[in-house]
Amino acid sequence: MRIYTAVLFAHAIAVLVLTAGLTVETWMLFQLRRASTSNELRAWTLPLPGLTAASISSLVIVYITGAYLTESLKAWELAWPRFAVLETVLFAALGALAGRQLRAIRRLLNSLSENQSELNRWTRSFWLKLSLNIRIWIVFGTVLLMVAKPGFSESVTIVVASILCGWGSSLITFGRRRAVSIAGKSPH
Secondary structure, eight states: OOHHHHHHHHHHHHHHHHHHHHHHHHHHHHHHHHOOSHHHHHHHHTTHHHHHHHHHHHHHHHHHHHHHHHHHTTOTTSHHHHHHHHHHHHHHHHHHHHHHHHHHHHHHHHSSSOOHHHHHHHHTOHHHHHHHHHHHHHHHHHHHHHHHOOOHHHHHHHHHHHHHHHHHHHTOOOSOOOOOOTTSOOOO
16 A cells, blocks of 8 residues: 555545544534533533544644645645645634633533523533534535635635535524523423
8 A cells, every 4th residue: 555545544534533523513512502401511511522632633634644645746836725724724723712612611510600691601602503513614615625626716715605604504593492400490
């Protein structure tokens, strides 16, 4: 097996792990918004440390292997690899900010002085949903950049469209919202 093939395989696996992490995060945020007790909230934040480690590791592998593959193809002079790097950096920044907020929720849940209104504010944060949706669309945009290998203006369009699609999909609300009840009863 050639080194290029092995690196391409590692790149693909890292993208799959990153995508799986986004899936787990999506489910976790959905459940955090639906939880009716602090114990339910606590249970849905349990995967957070593993999710963070897997996501960061995968993103680093994606970045390193992507740089190697681009260098192997002598493609750095093209626009699309530069925009793929830009999207990777944006993905990492949004993920870091969302991770910080999720860790704050976990700390609040583990503190002795749980505050219901603060928990509601953190778990219903539009920022968490926005960050997640933009990161999902960044993955789509980056894959499109790699497949289409567009020029500069098309690459800009893909990146902007990814961000706008993420923003737009964040505005969609499914189901009804319920507030967290520390006492264990959901409000009516």
